[in-house]
Amino acid sequence: MFMIVNTSVPKVFVFEPSSDEKRKNVASIYGRKKIATKTLDQIKEELKEIRLKNRETIETNTERFRNTLEKYPHLKIHFAPDAKSLSEIIKRVTGIPKFVSLNKSNVVINEIRPYLKKLGINSYIRYFSEFEDLSLEKKFLVDYWMLPGLHAKNLLETFDLKETIDFSKNGRSRTYVSILGVNAASAETGNLYFLQHMSNISKDIKEANTIFFIVPLEKIVKDDYSAKVHVRSMGIFGLESVILDLKPKKEEEFDFEGLPFTDKEKEIHIVIFDNLRKSLLSSHYTDLLLCIDCRACARQCPVGQHLPDMKDKVYSPKNLLLLHLQGAIKPFELCLHCGRCEVECPVGIQIPELLWKAQVEYYQRKGRSILKKMLDNPELLAKIGVYFAPFSNWVMKFPLVRAIMKVFPGIHNRAKLPSFSQQTFREWYEKRKHG
C-alpha cells in the first residue's frame, strides 16, 4: 500500500503489477496461508459505488480539477470539446513535431490519433518499443479461452504504486512530444494517475520535453483515494485482456531513448477532454460514463480477436460503441450479442443492449438495406420453408441455389442451414389436442 504525500504540487502516480504482492499471492496458491485480501465482488462493489457517485458530480469535479490546476503557473490548462480541436491545440503548441509518443489508451489511440494523422502528425505507440524480442511475430494467445484465468488464482492485490513523479524537479529531457491518456485524475489535488504494464509511461513522463496529459471528463474523480481504487481496478479487471493483446508491432517501434537531450524547459499541458461525454450524461448511454477503460469487456468477446480492421485500434466492445456515438465509425455490427461483455464489466454497463440501441437508432436515421430486411424475420423464412418441405430442403442443397443465396440474402454458401420440418411442433400439438 502507499501513502499520498501531502504536497501542493500535482504529481503523477504510476501503478504497475507489483512483484512483491504477486510473489506473496503466488505463494498462497501453493499452500501458504492466504493473505487477507478483498474478494473480487467486494472490489467491484466499491468501484461501482465510487463510479456512480462520480457520474453524479462529473461537472463539479471538472470545475474543481480545473481550479486546482490553475493555481500552478508551470502547467498549461486547455479544454477540448472534441478530438479535432484537441489535435489543433497540439499543432498550435508544437507545430508538426517530428517525434510523438503515445500511450496505448482508448482516448489517445482511438479518438485522437486519427485526427493527428489528418494534420500530418506522425506518432508511435511506445508500448510496442518495450518488447525485448521484436522478432517474436508469433502470437500465442488467439482467443480469450486461452487466457490463464488469473482472477481465479487470487491475484487481486497485484497492482500497486510503482513510481511518483514530481514535476517541480526539472530534470533533463529529450526533444519529443508525448501524448498520454490519463487513467484517473484527482479533482482535489490535481494529481494524475496511470496504470502501466510496460515502462513506457514513466519513461515518457520523465523524458519527453513536451507532454500533453489528456484527461477525459469521466476520468476526473473526487479525490486521490477514488483515483487509486479506479486505477488499481483497471489493472485487476483488465489484466487478462492485456495478455490477449501482447503482440509486438514493428511499425510502432521507435528508439525514443536515442533522441538527443535538450536544456529547454519542460512543457506540461493538461487537456480536459469532452468529445461527447458531457452530452452522454443526459442520454440513455449515460452508463458509458461509469467505464474505467479496463477492457474487461474485451476479455470474453468471441469476435474481438478475429476482427479484420482492429490493427490500429484499442479493441473493446465499449470502445467501438463510444467511437460510433462520437461519429467516427458505423455501428458495430459484428457483435454476436452473446452477452459476455456485460457479465465481465466490473461496473455493470449493459453493453449488448447499448450496442443494439445504437444500431436501431442508426438505422432509424439511415433506413435499412433490403438484405437486413430479408434476414430480420427468420420466422417468415421458416414458414415458407416448412410449407414447401421437403422440396425446400432438397432445393437448398443445390450449389447454384446456395450461390444465389450468397449474393442475395447474404448467406454464406458453406454455412450449414437447418432443415425444415414437414410438420411444425405447433401443428402437431393442435392436432393431438383436438384429434
Add this chain to the structure above:
Amino acid sequence: MRKESMDKVVYFTGCFSNYYDPEISKSLVYVMEKNGIEVIVPGQLCCGMPMMANANFKGAKRNYTKIVRSLYEASKGTYPIVTTCPSCNMMLKKEGKAFFPSEEAEYVSQNIYDSSEFIVLLDLNNKLNKDFGRLELKVLYHNPCHLKVQNIEATLYVLKLIPGIQVLGINRDCCGMGGSFGMKKKNYPISSAIGKKIWKMVEDLKPDGVVTECGGCGLQISSKTPIQIYHPMVLIKMAYSAAAQEAA
C-alpha cells in the same frame, strides 16, 4: 413458487424447435406429461431477438409485446413459463423488457425457466419422476452463451440424474454461431475461427454426442464433423423410454 402451480406449464416453443426440430418440443411435452404436468402452448411468434439483431425495432416490439401478453394470460398468475431455446429465454427474461417494458413483460421475466432449470426445480421439490432407464452415452456438454451469461448450467445437474451418461467434457466458450450471425456471408470466416475450439474438442474427445440446449450451437458444432446433437429434453425422454423398455 406455490406448490399447486406445478401441475401445468406454459411453453414458449421458439422458432427453432417449432419449424426445424419439433422433436425437442415433443420431448418436452412427453417429459412434462411423465411428471403429470400439462403443457399449455398459447399463440406465439418469433421472440424478436433476430429482429433486434437486424435493427428492426418495430417488428421486435410488435412480436415481443404480443408474446408477453399471450404468455401472461396463459400463465394466469400461477403457471410457470418454460422455454427450450436459450436465446428466447434471454429475450423474454432480460433483453426484451429493457426495450419494451410493461407489467406483462416484468411478469414473464420473473416466471420464466429454461427447461432443464425447471427439471431441477421439480427435483428440488421432490416432484421429479426419476424412473429413468440406462443410457450408455459418452457426451460433451456445450453451455450456450445465452445460458452461460445467465449463469444457468442446470443441464449438467440433469445429466447426473440419468444413469449411464458420462460427461467427457464441458465447453463454456462461444461456438461462433450467434443465431444467424454465422450463416451470413460477411461473418462466416469469423464464425468459423471461433468455432475451431469446440470442433477440436469434439475431435479430441470423440463423444457419442454433444448435449446443448441451443439449436444454433448444435448446427455450428455438427457442421464440421457430423455428430449427434441432443437437447436435454430429448435425452430425458430417451431415458424414460429406456425404462419402459427395461420393464417390458
